[in-house]
Amino acid sequence: MDFWYEFASTYSYPAAMRVQKLADAAGVALRWRPFLLGPIFGAQGWNDSPFNIYPAKGRYMWRDLARICEAEGLPLALPPFRFPQNGLKAARIALVLGEKIGAFTRAVYSANFAEQKDISDDAVLSEILRKLDLNPEAAIATANTPENKTALKAQTDEAISLGIFGAPSFTVGNELFWGNDRLEEAIGWAKK
């Protein structure tokens, strides 16, 4: 099963925090697939999060997310400075980390949605990398190579070709599931 996520995405936060545990329990192999929603939203004529463009939907999302986090025992403290945050750097770094991508991804979501940190800040990302026993300078340098920038674009193009239009999404072959609340169903599909 592929887990498609965008670091700015609110519902990707609870999904990222529980996806590995559920996949392991079900014996389902998991691939972490960061991508960018910006180009997808832009193609729909949106230059901001739909949760900002449509205020009633946004108000509901924050309340719904609070209920989900409470039920999951997840802390939720919103960054006071901006929503959505810019997840481009984090996505590029995630792509070069190999097997530590899951731990890095969870730490970035915690920084964004629980610790009120700026995830586009090199210092914040470096601290996360250091705590994972990774060399921040090397990881960031590799993340910023033209090859890796192209790889993230290709990953986003692959998401679009699979019909993905939001995050989090899960795919099993060509079968698409959208939303944190479809995670169990996607895992059930992967076990078939």
Place this chain on the structure above:
Amino acid sequence: MDFWYEFASTYSYPAAMRVQKLADAAGVALRWRPFLLGPIFGAQGWNDSPFNIYPAKGRYMWRDLARICEAEGLPLALPPFRFPQNGLKAARIALVLGEKIGAFTRAVYSANFAEQKDISDDAVLSEILRKLDLNPEAAIATANTPENKTALKAQTDEAISLGIFGAPSFTVGNELFWGNDRLEEAIGWAKK
């Protein structure tokens, strides 16, 4: 618990077919609250269903709905002539039926999503009313009074004032839940 629905809404179909059963099993009193999405979508600049405006989202919705209906054992056969159908007449009629509103609502959803019938056709609506031992002429006449048209507008305004932006929605006091997949959570909230 209030169940807010629009007869054109796809995800309201599985919600309408199971809401009474779940509410009864939980001992939760249920109010059926038809409203119109047209004015709400219009205020957002949409003059069509978002599932038509955003094709990737629409393709996903139809696949997701098919999976849901299969899991629920519900037939799903789309009307070949139009999506979304016009649910205005059905909503006005539903509002005057008293305790038969649930049975009427389920029959209209079956007509729309399983029997490929035009739910804006007086003959289709009359047949549904007759099968419920109601007088179609009397019900339609009452539905078309200025008072009842105003009542449906007021119900839609009440939905907006509760923060509702889509269907199906469920409210328990001021607590809002959106989507067929939040029905169990809404019932749990109502039992608190």
